[in-house]
Amino acid sequence: MATQPPPAPPGPAELPPVSRAGAWLQAAAALLWLPQAGCLAWALQRLADGGGLAQAWAPASGVVLFGLLRSALDAAGARGSFRAARRHLTALRDRATAALAQRSPLDAARPASGLAASVLAEQAESLVPFLSRFEPARLRVMVVMPAILAAVAPLSWLAALALLLAAPLIPLFMALIGWRAESASRAHLVELGGMNAFLLDRLRGLATVRAMGAVEATARRLRASADQLRQRVMAVLRIAFLSSAVLELFAALGVATVAVYTGLHLLGQFDTGTWGGRLSLGQGLFVLLLAPAFFEPLRDLSAAWHDRAAGQAALASLAALADDGVPLPGGAGSPAADALPVHHPRPPAVEVHGLRFRHARAATDVLRGFDLHVAPGEHLALVGPSGSGKSTLLALIAGLVPADAGSIAIGGQALTSADAAALRRRIAWIGQATHLFAGTVQANIALGRPGIGAARVAQALDIAALRHVAQAHAATPLGEGGVGLSGGEALRLAIARAAADPAADLLLVDEPTAHLDRATADEVTERLLMLAQGRTLIVATHDPVLAARLDRAVPLHDTSVEGSTA
Numbered sequence: 001m002a003t004q005p006p007p008a009p010p011g012p013a014e015l016p017p018v019s020r021a022g023a024w025l026q027a028a029a030a031l032l033w034l035p036q037a038g039c040l041a042w043a044l045q046r047l048a049d050g051g052g053l054a055q056a057w058a059p060a061s062g063v064v065l066f067g068l069l070r071s072a073l074d075a076a077g078a079r080g081s082f083r084a085a086r087r088h089l090t091a092l093r094d095r096a097t098a099a100l101a102q103r104s105p106l107d108a109a110r111p112a113s114g115l116a117a118s119v120l121a122e123q124a125e126s127l128v129p130f131l132s133r134f135e136p137a138r139l140r141v142m143v144v145m146p147a148i149l150a151a152v153a154p155l156s157w158l159a160a161l162a163l164l165l166a167a168p169l170i171p172l173f174m175a176l177i178g179w180r181a182e183s184a185s186r187a188h189l190v191e192l193g194g195m196n197a198f199l200l201d202r203l204r205g206l207a208t209v210r211a212m213g214a215v216e217a218t219a220r221r222l223r224a225s226a227d228q229l230r231q232r233v234m235a236v237l238r239i240a241f242l243s244s245a246v247l248e249l250f251a252a253l254g255v256a257t258v259a260v261y262t263g264l265h266l267l268g269q270f271d272t273g274t275w276g277g278r279l280s281l282g283q284g285l286f287v288l289l290l291a292p293a294f295f296e297p298l299r300d301l302s303a304a305w306h307d308r309a310a311g312q313a314a315l316a317s318l319a320a321l322a323d324d325g326v327p328l329p330g331g332a333g334s335p336a337a338d339a340l341p342v343h344h345p346r347p348p349a350v351e352v353h354g355l356r357f358r359h360a361r362a363a364t365d366v367l368r369g370f371d372l373h374v375a376p377g378e379h380l381a382l383v384g385p386s387g388s389g390k391s392t393l394l395a396l397i398a399g400l401v402p403a404d405a406g407s408i409a410i411g412g413q414a415l416t417s418a419d420a421a422a423l424r425r426r427i428a429w430i431g432q433a434t435h436l437f438a439g440t441v442q443a444n445i446a447l448g449r450p451g452i453g454a455a456r457v458a459q460a461l462d463i464a465a466l467r468h469v470a471q472a473h474a475a476t477p478l479g480e481g482g483v484g485l486s487g488g489e490a491l492r493l494a495i496a497r498a499a500a501d502p503a504a505d506l507l508l509v510d511e512p513t514a515h516l517d518r519a520t521a522d523e524v525t526e527r528l529l530m531l532a533q534g535r536t537l538i539v540a541t542h543d544p545v546l547a548a549r550l551d552r553a554v555p556l557h558d559t560s561v562e563g564s565t566a
């Protein structure tokens with residue numbers, strides 16, 4: 001079954017066009033310092049020449065006008081870059097989320113939920129400063145620095161030479177440091193994701209952790225993780241401080257050289273360095289004003305250098321989330337997934353022919369040459385020893401994982417990647433562990449599904465005999481993970497979820513009575529059979545009492561030894 005790949009967003013190298021426009025606006029703003037500094041030097045020259053305020057008025061207005069224009073362009077450019085960066089991040093997040101949603105729930109290599117949440121919600125944010133600050137800063141380095149050199153060189157080749165010699169040392173050292181920064185950032189993000197995954201996993205299993213007396217061990221492991229994380233953060237910060245120190249050192253040396261040279265030159269102590277004549281006060285000031293501005297783009301780039309390291313590490317983490325795993329046939333992105341359910345006049349037959357399946361990274365097939373026929377409306381039990389593949393067969397029929405060979409048809413329609421999402425609309429799945437959300441019993445039944453209103457939920461409550469439970473929890477909604485319900489009640493809530501959906505006429509149920517006492521198991525069985533009236537039912541079970549209440553039982557064998565057919 002082929003799955004459709006999600007639409008690819010623009011790669012990191014190809015910045016969105018608006019971001020380029022923003023970066024160019026910011027570069028143009030930085031370039032305006034040239035005429036602004038020129039006007040400033042000109043105004044001061046006129047004042048020094050004794051021209052008075054009347055003479056300095058025109059260049060002084062130039063300083064103000066260019067200043068205003070610079071601020072406006074810079075603000076517009078920064079806004080454009082930021083918005084484009086956010087759009088780009090949204091596209092990457094969508095892609096990673098779609099890729100995660102397209103992975104089969106049976107894929108054991110799926111990223112841990114805590115890790116995925118950490119990457120998507122937290123680490124991905126590092127992309128915004130990278131795209132909105134680093135890329136524009138890089139453009140300014142490429143445009144503004146040569147422009148300033150070109151403006152200084154005709155006045156003083158020596159000042160231009162001093163700038164030219166100081167500048168390349170900075171990127172050289174920054175590149176060396178940046179290389180370390182990137183690996184430190186990546187290590188930091190890996191540590192952060194690992195800690196989040198661990199924390200979420202243990203929070204989910206808090207009851208087990210307590211029951212096993214492992215609270216102290218878990219706390220110790222968490223403390224060790226937090227300590228590792230602290231060390232990684234410190235390593236990243238150390239590198240960030242080191243890179244700023246290198247930059248400031250070389251920038252200060254460059255500016256100081258130009259300042260000392262210009263000062264001595266204006267005082268008449270050092271005549272060389274120009275193309276013949278001596279610099280005027282205005283020309284000297286112009287060179288002096290441009291010297292710090294020459295290093296400004298590098299300073300911005302350095303400030304954003306850490307953003308680049310964090311941004312590239314976040315890009316790698318997002319790309320890892322978007323990795324292909326075992327695909328969910330007809331997963332997210334399939335138009336059929338959003339289609340409204342179709343009501344069928346009769347429940348479906350299920351035909352399975354020559355089915356072969358092996359879990360990813362498993363050594364043997366779970367099912368080999370497996371055949372099964374379930375008539376419309378038939379109630380069937382799948383029985384067999386633990387590990388014989390009952391749950392796997394249910395997952396294959398639900399289209400949760402693609403088969404390696406053979407075919408499955410539901411209601412005469414072949415289960416293919418293209419049709420899986422539409423076929424799942426008529427399937428209700430009642431698993432071994434019902435996932436319950438914090439909220440009311442009614443909200444847990446409706447699950448926000450379109451077309452399932454209060455009347456349907458009330459009907460479903462009756463089928464599952466849950467009305468009194470819903471009333472008891474009207475004032476105190478269920479806690480996270482269904483805290484407040486017994487095991488039997490949680491199962492009946494799963495039955496009510498299936499009952500609320502009129503389009504679900506094929507019920508796939510995985511060990512509904514496991515871990516329940518006989519009386520509760522019998523009640524769940526009754527409710528399940530009531531729900532299954534007029535529907536096709538396939539139940540994987542070890543419970544002989546439940547199996548005896550169904551039309552037929554099909555045994556599954558250990559197919560790693562021999563083929564199994566029914």
Ligand SMILES: Nc1ncnc2c1ncn2[C@@H]1O[C@H](COP(=O)(O)OP(=O)(O)OP(=O)(O)O)[C@@H](O)[C@H]1O
Binds near residue numbers: 386
């Ligand atoms: N997601 C998975 N990834 C890899 N192997 C799996 C996965 N799920 C199950 N298996 C393996 O596949 C085999 C069949 O498992 P399955 O859960 O289908 O058996 P079962 O008959 O339902 O067992 P039980 O009665 O204990 O629930 C087992 O050997 C199991 O270890």
